Amino acid sequence: MTNIVLQLTEADIARVVQRYQSDQVHRQAPGVIFAAKLPDTAITVYKSGKVMFQGIGASREVAHFQAENIAIKKSSTAKGDTLPEQFAALSVLGSDETGTGDYFGPMTVAAVYIPADQIELVQELGVKDSKQLTDDYMRQIAPSLKKACVHSTLILRNEKYNQLQAKGYSQGKMKAMMHNQALKHVLRKIAPEKPDYILIDQFAERGIYYNYLKNEKEIIRENVLFSTKAENLHVAVATASILARYAFLKEMDQLSEQIGLAVPKGASAKVDQIAAQILTKFGEETLKAMTKWHFANTEKAKKKCKKY
Ligand code: MN
Numbered sequence: 001m002t003n004i005v006l007q008l009t010e011a012d013i014a015r016v017v018q019r020y021q022s023d024q025v026h027r028q029a030p031g032v033i034f035a036a037k038l039p040d041t042a043i044t045v046y047k048s049g050k051v052m053f054q055g056i057g058a059s060r061e062v063a064h065f066q067a068e069n070i071a072i073k074k075s076s077t078a079k080g081d082t083l084p085e086q087f088a089a090l091s092v093l094g095s096d097e098t099g100t101g102d103y104f105g106p107m108t109v110a111a112v113y114i115p116a117d118q119i120e121l122v123q124e125l126g127v128k129d130s131k132q133l134t135d136d137y138m139r140q141i142a143p144s145l146k147k148a149c150v151h152s153t154l155i156l157r158n159e160k161y162n163q164l165q166a167k168g169y170s171q172g173k174m175k176a177m178m179h180n181q182a183l184k185h186v187l188r189k190i191a192p193e194k195p196d197y198i199l200i201d202q203f204a205e206r207g208i209y210y211n212y213l214k215n216e217k218e219i220i221r222e223n224v225l226f227s228t229k230a231e232n233l234h235v236a237v238a239t240a241s242i243l244a245r246y247a248f249l250k251e252m253d254q255l256s257e258q259i260g261l262a263v264p265k266g267a268s269a270k271v272d273q274i275a276a277q278i279l280t281k282f283g284e285e286t287l288k289a290m291t292k293w294h295f296a297n298t299e300k301a302k303k304k305c306k307k308y
Contacts, residue, residue: 002058003081006051052082080202080227091115093186093195094236095179098244103271103297104263105252110243111182112151113190114236122235130231142246145239152185153247154178162293172204176212183220197223201230201237255290267297275301
């Protein structure tokens with residue numbers, strides 16, 4: 001289903017209301033000042049000036065207003081789906097990933113189910129605003145979160161990552177496959193219970209996400225919502241983000257221990273430096289097994305290393 005949210009001026013909202021007057025429906029929801037329903041599109045106007053078009057006819061309806069030259073400014077805050085009212089208080093299965101921009105270390109994805117009656121507990125265990133979460137803090141709280149919550153954490157080590165990458169898999173496709181897999185695991189664990197919604201921290205538009213999954217046997221689609229910054233919208237995603245990060249950090253610890261050198265996060269010049277040291281000391285196979293080999297860091301490290 002397509003969801004398009006526009007931020008409109010008062011004058012333009014009047015035109016929206018006028019256009020859909022004859023299709024008006026009554027919707028008693030906070031903040032809603034007008035709602036209409038066409039056979040294939042629902043239109044909701046909010047007091048805030050946001051207008052939401054939902055359904056397979058959404059693009060067509062929006063195109064109509066664009067043709068009329070309405071000063072449409074796509075809402076910048078709500079990238080992704082508009083969530084139901086009181087979303088933060090619902091039972092949600094959330095997923096998030098980490099390690100995608102790091103040269104060293106795996107890509108990790110976690111999916112976590114937090115039913116409504118567990119939200120307070122999770123907050124009690126230390127899940128809070130993502131800006132306040134340092135790696136050290138996440139290391140502290142992750143073990144008790146893992147015990148308290150139904151979750152699935154997947155780790156894609158770089159040996160496998162590099163194989164998939166060489167086969168032509170994009171990072172987006174790998175991510176989508178991991179999210180789908182982790183969600184599937186958790187749904188299986190909690191069955192027959194079902195979450196009210198599934199929320200994926202958005203890394204790709206819905207259509208692109210499902211296109212990545214088109215060859216999968218089992219694709220999770222029911223009640224799936226996407227949003228950027230989803231960790232601030234429900235504790236399930238916030239917890240997923242912590243567990244994914246924790247798995248990544250533990251893997252980084254292991255790599256560091258394995259080569260007797262602290263492997264750095266990210267993909268900066270510091271990373272090139274350490275990569276060059278590993279090349280010199282252990283050779284290419286060792287470095288390749290612990291890095292996302294197609295990153296530009298590989299060539300930079302080779303240039304720094306006298307052997308190449
Ligand atoms: Mn994310």
